[in-house]
Amino acid sequence: MGYYFVVNKTAWTLFVIVYISVIVADSEDPLINSLGLDLPDLPKINISLDEYERVVTAYLSEKDDSYEPVPELRVYRLNNLPRQDASHSPKMIFPIKMSSETVESALLRLLLPPQNDFPDIIEVEVYQILGVRRRRLLNEATFYLSKRFSKWCEIDITDALSTLSAKNHLGLELVCKECTNNLNPEVAAVTAFVHTVEKRKKRSTGIVGRTDCSLRPTKTKKRRCCRHEMTVSFTKLGHKFLESRVVDPKTYEAGYCRGLCPPNFNFATNHSRIQGIMHQLWKQESVNAKNVNDHNAHQIPKSCCAPSKLGDLQILVVSKIDPSKLEVLTWKNMRVLECACF
Structure with a gap:
């Protein structure tokens, strides 16, 4: 009987150590830290049905439908x-x-x-x-x-x-x-x-940025810099603690930028316009250069397609202070709204 108790006590102690180690390791995750999200104590989460219905109803009534x-x-x-x-x-x-x-x-x-x-x-x-x-x-x-x-x-x-x-x-x-x-x-x-x-x-089909991504590229005309859709799922990110804390949204439209940046196209700054022109000049000079390797050492890169306007994301989460309550947080710069050449 004593042996059985010792074995079970040892197994339970090992389980507790592993469980705490997982929590500590996850709390040090760079994604969690960068989002500024305090992890809840999972065993203490106790959201009643009345609390859930009350807060979620208010949250949905104020939610912006420009994105989803x-x-x-x-x-x-x-x-x-x-x-x-x-x-x-x-x-x-x-x-x-x-x-x-x-x-x-x-x-x-x-x-x-x-x-x-x-x-x-x-x-x-x-x-x-x-x-x-x-x-x-x-x-x-x-x-x-x-x-x-x-x-x-x-x-x-x-x-x-x-x-x-x-x-x-x-x-x-x-x-x-x-x-x-x-x-x-x-x-x-x-x-x-x-x-x-x-x-x-x-459904609103807004957020398309300054160029139309719906235009299909051809062999002679490749798609230029524009905003594309990208749906992010918190479940697929592989963070069970993040998944357990975020009540809504489980997925959201984040967007990303991709495409070519020809000269004088959708430039974000005067510098990016000049850099695009200088890249074209470099390409012309490289054709006439006697020593191509030496010329490549001074290569001027073309402008890159990147976000020029970002939007926030409101999320409904379990309160860190009171795990029986829900609260709304705002994460800054979580959506790509427009793209341009930098």
């Missing part, structure tokens, strides 16, 4: 929760039907009861119920529970709503293979960012 269409927040509460045996995985049937709407993102939000038994950090899976004996895995997540009070947890279920038809309801099953505790949620809801067809049609 602003979604609508849909909240589907499951009022009549079936009480199931603790030995079985909780199953929930939400009366949700999707038709012509587009789902940007969706979360299953659960208020789970206090966990009197070890562990309070669990790995869970959520499945979509497709039939009596058919289901498919949607996602996996780590839930940080409490021994003293109920905790709000969430897991992404975007794929489930994206494929939901106008005929079927949404059936979900929460599975924790190593749990012996009661995972029957006290409250369950699905929150989704949804775009209607009408809003999609009204």
Whole structure:
């Protein structure tokens, strides 16, 4: 018995050391530091459904739609929760039907009861119920529970709503293979960012800079310096702490600059115009130079296509001071609005 206790204590100590090391290493990440984002203490995050709905609704009402269409927040509460045996995985049937709407993102939000038994950090899976004996895995997540009070947890279920038809309801099953505790949620809801067809049609196609990137280049006329679209996903950046802190947007239109800079085209400064002319003169002189290698040592580069105007990005994040609250931050110079030759 003593040996079993020592082994388990050693394993738990090793887990804690590794977990703290991951947090420290991630807090020193240059991307996190450059964005000025304080990392939350993940086990302490406890955003209630009321707080989420209140702040997100206000945030979306003030959001600028010049870059992407602003979604609508849909909240589907499951009022009549079936009480199931603790030995079985909780199953929930939400009366949700999707038709012509587009789902940007969706979360299953659960208020789970206090966990009197070890562990309070669990790995869970959520499945979509497709039939009596058919289901498919949607996602996996780590839930940080409490021994003293109920905790709000969430897991992404975007794929489930994206494929939901106008005929079927949404059936979900929460599975924790190593749990012996009661995972029957006290409250369950699905929150989704949804775009209607009408809003999609009204999407602004603004931010194109000073040249038209939609013009197709030809063999004789290559595309000149202009702004191109680039969608950034915080999930794909590979920072799970950044992903857990940023509530919205999960993706945003950042843009980038690319193209040629011929003389006198879309110059940003008088210097860049002169540099473009000098580059052309250098090319002409290099053709007549006797010693090409010596001439290349004094090469004058052509002007480069680069951002000439940048825009800010508003983000909705978990508060560092109070992990039960949400707040809006502004990140400077996160979007390319216009491009020019420098």
